[in-house]
Amino acid sequence: MPLMPVAEAQTRLLALANPLPVEDAALLACTGRWLSADVHATRDQPWADLSAMDGYALRAGEGPWDVVQESTAGGPVPRPLGPGEAARIFTGAPLPAGADSILMQENAERNGDRLSRATADALEPGVHIRRLGSDFATGDRLLPAGTRLQAPQLALAALGGHAMLPVRRCPRIAIISTGNELVPAGAPVPPGTLPSSNAVLLSAMLAALPCDIEDQGIVPDDLSAMTHAFATAGQADIIVTTGGASVGDHDLVRPAFAAAGGQLDFWKIRMRPGKPLIAGTRGASVFLGLPGNPVSAFVTAHLFLLPLVRHLLGSPAPLPSTARAVLAAGIGPAGERDEYLRARMTVDGAMALNAQDSAATHALAQADCLILRPAGSPAARPGENITILPLPA
Numbered sequence: 001m002p003l004m005p006v007a008e009a010q011t012r013l014l015a016l017a018n019p020l021p022v023e024d025a026a027l028l029a030c031t032g033r034w035l036s037a038d039v040h041a042t043r044d045q046p047w048a049d050l051s052a053m054d055g056y057a058l059r060a061g062e063g064p065w066d067v068v069q070e071s072t073a074g075g076p077v078p079r080p081l082g083p084g085e086a087a088r089i090f091t092g093a094p095l096p097a098g099a100d101s102i103l104m105q106e107n108a109e110r111n112g113d114r115l116s117r118a119t120a121d122a123l124e125p126g127v128h129i130r131r132l133g134s135d136f137a138t139g140d141r142l143l144p145a146g147t148r149l150q151a152p153q154l155a156l157a158a159l160g161g162h163a164m165l166p167v168r169r170c171p172r173i174a175i176i177s178t179g180n181e182l183v184p185a186g187a188p189v190p191p192g193t194l195p196s197s198n199a200v201l202l203s204a205m206l207a208a209l210p211c212d213i214e215d216q217g218i219v220p221d222d223l224s225a226m227t228h229a230f231a232t233a234g235q236a237d238i239i240v241t242t243g244g245a246s247v248g249d250h251d252l253v254r255p256a257f258a259a260a261g262g263q264l265d266f267w268k269i270r271m272r273p274g275k276p277l278i279a280g281t282r283g284a285s286v287f288l289g290l291p292g293n294p295v296s297a298f299v300t301a302h303l304f305l306l307p308l309v310r311h312l313l314g315s316p317a318p319l320p321s322t323a324r325a326v327l328a329a330g331i332g333p334a335g336e337r338d339e340y341l342r343a344r345m346t347v348d349g350a351m352a353l354n355a356q357d358s359a360a361t362h363a364l365a366q367a368d369c370l371i372l373r374p375a376g377s378p379a380a381r382p383g384e385n386i387t388i389l390p391l392p393a
Contacts, residue, residue: 003270042161102128226256243292
């Protein structure tokens with residue numbers, strides 16, 4: 001069976017499930033999610049002509065003036081000004097009718113209630129005034145569908161009069177670590193065993209996305225136990241396993257998935273690291289079987305798991321972003337698979353790290369990008385342009 005190209009595998013994976021149902025969620029619960037419908041303003045912002053400075057509201061063509069009232073943010077609406085009258089005003093306060101400018105308090109001279117300009121600077125009509133609806137007006141589209149909702153977007157929605165927004169339900173994700181050699185992180189590590197790290201790795205990667213994670217723990221290399229693990233994870237939107245995805249005698253993920261009623265969609269990707277990736281469905285759940293080596297698990301999660309979660313959340317562009325960079329040091333030719341080299345950006349460009357083994361987690365912890373080397377790429381010299389995948393800081 002020929003290995004599947006990465007792009008084709010990504011397309012097929014995202015086609016296994018539609019975005020999750022829409023729900024109305026409170027603003028803070030929307031952080032990091034994607035808007036599923038346009039949001040329009042239900043009010044004007046500013047709600048009236050407001051002062052942008054502390055100072056005095058008045059008519060620019062007059063002066064001196066008599067200070068007859070005060071306007072504060074949140075206070076009563078001031079009465080209209082008559083000829084030669086001024087109002088003490090504060091930032092964000094409504095402009096009295098009849099006023100056409102703000103004299104900044106540092107440019108004002110006041111003696112009792114008598115006000116004059118302290119400088120000879122010209123005072124133009126309209127200065128230091130935030131006009132009614134100048135930010136947005138009732139009915140304006142504030143945010144289009146597909147917008148990622150972060151702090152500025154949520155603040156805009158709140159100012160627009162909204163307490164709830166339509167977003168996709170958060171995905172439920174079950175993580176299953178497989179392998180007789182694994183022990184829980186922090187537990188004693190007898191000879192022949194190693195601490196389980198992939199569940200920690202994946203949970204940390206998923207923390208940047210709104211989702212509910214359930215760590216199903218460690219499942220031994222036993223067909224019955226692994227089949228049961230698939231069955232108990234049946235309410236998850238995504239079931240993720242790490243390890244057991246290759247062709248060894250103890251790689252039981254595929255037969256266990258089939259025994260639990262799963263339908264395989266594809267297996268084996270033309271990439272290094274991460275070749276033995278598995279994808280399929282079991283009922284309403286999407287199954288993603290990642291390799292067990294931590295670096296392979298990380299790279300495949302970046303290319304497949306995180307895009308799948310973004311897709312379920314309604315992202316219009318769920319795949320990881322790429323960028324162009326200059327190569328800092330030469331690298332050899334790529335083999336028959338696309339290669340994702342762990343690298344670090346330096347002042348000279350992207351520098352591939354020395355340790356590229358799929359179990360080299362120390363080098364992975366130093367990486368801030370992946371260098372993409374398409375299959376068959378020739379050796380590259382320092383200064384050449386290359387494609388990178390930036391990694392989250």
